[in-house]
Amino acid sequence: MTGRDPEEDAIRLAAESLASGDPVGWFERLYSESETGDAIVPWDSRSPHFLLTEWGSPGAGRALVVGAGLGDDAEYIAGLGYETVAFDVSESAVRLARERFPASEVRYQVANLLEPPAEWRHAFDLVVEIMTVQALPEPLHDRAIARVAEFVRPGGTLLVIASGREEGGPVFAPPWPLTPSEIAAFTVKGLEKGSIEDLRDGERHRWRATFHRPAAQNS
Ligand SMILES: C[S@@+](CC[C@H](N)C(=O)[O-])C[C@H]1O[C@@H](n2cnc3c(N)ncnc32)[C@H](O)[C@@H]1O
Numbered sequence: 001m002t003g004r005d006p007e008e009d010a011i012r013l014a015a016e017s018l019a020s021g022d023p024v025g026w027f028e029r030l031y032s033e034s035e036t037g038d039a040i041v042p043w044d045s046r047s048p049h050f051l052l053t054e055w056g057s058p059g060a061g062r063a064l065v066v067g068a069g070l071g072d073d074a075e076y077i078a079g080l081g082y083e084t085v086a087f088d089v090s091e092s093a094v095r096l097a098r099e100r101f102p103a104s105e106v107r108y109q110v111a112n113l114l115e116p117p118a119e120w121r122h123a124f125d126l127v128v129e130i131m132t133v134q135a136l137p138e139p140l141h142d143r144a145i146a147r148v149a150e151f152v153r154p155g156g157t158l159l160v161i162a163s164g165r166e167e168g169g170p171v172f173a174p175p176w177p178l179t180p181s182e183i184a185a186f187t188v189k190g191l192e193k194g195s196i197e198d199l200r201d202g203e204r205h206r207w208r209a210t211f212h213r214p215a216a217q218n219s
Pocket of ligand 1: 024027028043044049066067068069070073087089090093111112113114131132135136188211
């Protein structure tokens with residue numbers, strides 16, 4: 001036990017990172033400080049997200065897990081039979097995920113969602129985005145959403161799980177929960193809306209949404 005408040009660690013590190021003009025540097029600091037007990041990763045549940053496991057699988061093929069953190073969602077997706085690539089901007093997160101799952105068939109990779117490898121465009125049958133866009137400051141959401149959408153191949157599916165807020169609602173960042181119009185914005189880059197679930201549980205507001213790229217679409 002460290003006696004630390006995990007949310008405070010994230011808020012402190014994010015504030016320092018953002019003040020220096022770096023919107024993503026705090027993730028590496030958070031994961032590396034978690035190894036020495038100097039911080040706690042607040043979203044580290046050591047299990048796949050329940051809205052992912054409840055969802056089931058739409059098929060098979062290649063999957064990409066965005067902002068994969070310590071790997072639980074990626075391992076779950078690989079267990080469904082997908083050939084899975086999982087990436088995170090934090091080198092420590094990627095290393096820790098590999099160490100946690102040494103026999104894993106998931107290809108863990110360091111990459112930045114805002115500047116992803118070109119070969120990932122239209123390359124995945126299933127793209128899983130859980131709470132990564134919302135971890136970025138609001139002005140970066142449009143760009144991050146467009147990059148996520150571009151990963152989906154023709155005939156493929158995007159699953160988005162995120163915290164939600166009303167349009168123009170208050171933000172106590174991080175995170176920057178997604179508004180209805182931001183969820184609708186995943187239809188950029190040729191994706192079509194599947195199901196959008198607006199899930200309320202007391203104070204908690206979450207989205208689970210799917211989007212599809214028509215099979216015949218090539219650009
Ligand atoms: C709120 S955490 C969610 C982690 C995981 N998806 C989960 O649901 O447990 C956001 C994750 O996205 C990663 N991340 C943030 N910005 C990123 C970026 N630009 N590119 C790739 N990963 C990013 C962070 O390092 C962190 O692991």
